[in-house]
Amino acid sequence: MRKKVFLTLISFLLICATLFTGCQNQSNANTDTDTESQTTDVIAGYLSVIDANGNSEFRIVRASGANGDVLDAAIALYRRLSNKYKVVLPLVADNANGETGTVSNDAYEVLIGATNRAESQELLATLGADDYTICVKGNKLMIVGGSDVATVYAVDVFLKNVVSSASADVGIQMKVNQPIFGKYESNTMALHKDADMRIMTLNVSLNNYEPDVRKTHILNLIKKYDPEVLCLQECNAANYSRIIDNLDSSIYKVAFKTHADGSGILIYTPIIYRADKIQLVESGGGWLDSRYTGTATKSYSWAVLQLKDSGKTFAVTNLHGAVAGRYPGYENYSDEQLLQLANQWTIDNVRQLFDIIDSIKAKHGNIAFLCAGDFNFDKNMIAYALATSKGLVEAETHATVSKVTGYDTCRTPGTVKAGVSIDHIFYFPETVTAYVHYIGVKTEDELKASDHLMVYADVGF
Numbered sequence: 001m002r003k004k005v006f007l008t009l010i011s012f013l014l015i016c017a018t019l020f021t022g023c024q025n026q027s028n029a030n031t032d033t034d035t036e037s038q039t040t041d042v043i044a045g046y047l048s049v050i051d052a053n054g055n056s057e058f059r060i061v062r063a064s065g066a067n068g069d070v071l072d073a074a075i076a077l078y079r080r081l082s083n084k085y086k087v088v089l090p091l092v093a094d095n096a097n098g099e100t101g102t103v104s105n106d107a108y109e110v111l112i113g114a115t116n117r118a119e120s121q122e123l124l125a126t127l128g129a130d131d132y133t134i135c136v137k138g139n140k141l142m143i144v145g146g147s148d149v150a151t152v153y154a155v156d157v158f159l160k161n162v163v164s165s166a167s168a169d170v171g172i173q174m175k176v177n178q179p180i181f182g183k184y185e186s187n188t189m190a191l192h193k194d195a196d197m198r199i200m201t202l203n204v205s206l207n208n209y210e211p212d213v214r215k216t217h218i219l220n221l222i223k224k225y226d227p228e229v230l231c232l233q234e235c236n237a238a239n240y241s242r243i244i245d246n247l248d249s250s251i252y253k254v255a256f257k258t259h260a261d262g263s264g265i266l267i268y269t270p271i272i273y274r275a276d277k278i279q280l281v282e283s284g285g286g287w288l289d290s291r292y293t294g295t296a297t298k299s300y301s302w303a304v305l306q307l308k309d310s311g312k313t314f315a316v317t318n319l320h321g322a323v324a325g326r327y328p329g330y331e332n333y334s335d336e337q338l339l340q341l342a343n344q345w346t347i348d349n350v351r352q353l354f355d356i357i358d359s360i361k362a363k364h365g366n367i368a369f370l371c372a373g374d375f376n377f378d379k380n381m382i383a384y385a386l387a388t389s390k391g392l393v394e395a396e397t398h399a400t401v402s403k404v405t406g407y408d409t410c411r412t413p414g415t416v417k418a419g420v421s422i423d424h425i426f427y428f429p430e431t432v433t434a435y436v437h438y439i440g441v442k443t444e445d446e447l448k449a450s451d452h453l454m455v456y457a458d459v460g461f
Helices: 002-018 068-085 118-124 148-163 211-225 237-242 335-364 382-389 444-448
Strands: 046-050 059-062 091-093 109-112 131-137 140-145 172-175 180-183 197-203 229-233 252-254 271-274 278-287 299-307 313-320 368-374 423-427 433-439 455-460
Touching (some): 059 068, 068 148, 118 140, 131 148, 140 148, 148 180, 197 211, 197 313, 197 423, 211 237, 211 444, 229 313, 271 278, 335 382
Parallel strands (some): 059 091, 109 140
Antiparallel strands (some): 131 140, 229 271, 278 299, 368 423
């Protein structure tokens, strides 16, 4: 009797399993939401694209008629898998063997976009122009959008939601019955194809101008530009609550929160990183030696981080440079005296920055460095010349693909002002390449987020 019941149960489970073997379109679902009922791993099954030993029988197949952006996306996938798993999945066009018409085969393939494979064509017929699906059918993993731009977006979703979160010692095991559905979001700025990550810096302007309104603009910027590393300045306790606490805490982490002097004062220059993509190795922070001490804003933090995909290790510093004004005790200073004081303080800030860099290098070797922040000096000041004389360059002057320049990054919220920036992303060109540099001067979110403009750079190590 027990044997009969057991066999009946097995038959029932096998019937259930067959109901989930193909891709089904449900394009209104969220990007990273599982849309099928949860079943056991035994029922659902997996397609092993890369096994736990780093082996794979798959090749990447891209549509021969697709545009250059789809090819770039396929190359980005090829490189990411090669770097993370040390395995080469051949990248070929769908007509590489002279195939014409609709092709059916049993080969193990990752299909990118509107290929001539029967599985791609069947799935494509169900998608709107902005829809995409990532799913398994037979021996195929399909990453398909209803348009080329949606396909590029789908590859980016796969890299972020699957590859980045997968452990290198487990490989990539795709559940057969859990496709990922979504829509291309045109307001999300894609990372440059050759870059490893994006770093953004923004002085959030304390509470001096519509903080609750600006909070929405700041959160919109973070969502749109999706930086792997975010450096904030003038981020007091209220802004930790408004901004950082409104980020997804399962993804965004603060590298170093409070001063180590026992004061309990929050670091106003936090480094926030995406923990789904980056591992924290070590961090620290403190006060700038030379500054006006009547406020808590002039500080620094640093973090040694590691990209989970490639294992590349790098360091980030976030600094809010000193500024001289007629603070208590300085009311009688002349303009010339304040300028001299500003030069003195910012020069010493740069000296302290290099002390921090040297200390990190002494422990971690000659790793890549990104030095971001509101430095309160521009390219015409002595401190800038000192920083560059010691080997730093900045993305605004050295980005190789595109850069935005010619703007004063500190101005009245909502306005644009020509001039020179004081918000920089510096790096050593021997270990870092900046591909894209951007100062946000276009949208309402960019202009009204703060009295400083957002700056980001797409960089490779």
